[in-house]
Amino acid sequence: DAGVIQSPRHEVTEMGQEVTLRCKPISGHDYLFWYRQTMMRGLELLIYFNNNVPIDDSGMPEDRFSAKMPNASFSTLKIQPSEPRDSAVYFCASSTGTTNGGELFFGEGSRLTVL
């Protein structure tokens, strides 16, 4: 298996622009997580899905952030409009479950820089 695939790996954009990050989870995994990592705040869970349904989006910082999972093999995280404080590495992770703290498989991340 190729693992969790994220794109783009790097994105540089200007404030106010729309940003779309993409994720392909591992086939057969029914949980998908979006995380954000910064030096100041570490890894933060933004939202997670189970069977393509958003379960908890309490970590989404504000309405400018939205996430979708139209099918089991694809998810997007969108920021509109983007701001410099959104600069971070965004990780997607998938797993076969959440109970017993089951193993999370992370992608390589998307590094976002908002100028």
Next chain:
Amino acid sequence: LAKTTQPISMDSYEGQEVNITCSHNNIATNDYITWYQQFPSQGPRFIIQGYKTKVTNEVASLFIPADRKSSTLSLPRVSLSDTAVYYCLVGDSNYQLIWGAGTKLIIKP
């Protein structure tokens, strides 16, 4: 939600055994203890998970005392490639995990 406390950084040398201890005083009955490793520009990678006593796999051992208020990740005979950030997490479900700053481990030749 249980939080963990671990050293900010550690140094060691190639070939040595490295032990990283994590404190989790408010661990709940159903919580598991999980360790992840993260290299620069990569996502975290699962190392090992345990509930009590000792767990060993091909890369590490995890020691958990009876009160489960702490745990120790043991890396045998480290190499330069083990230089990374190591995260200790506790929880009974993935969405409850609180990721701290981790321990930055530097292995010297």
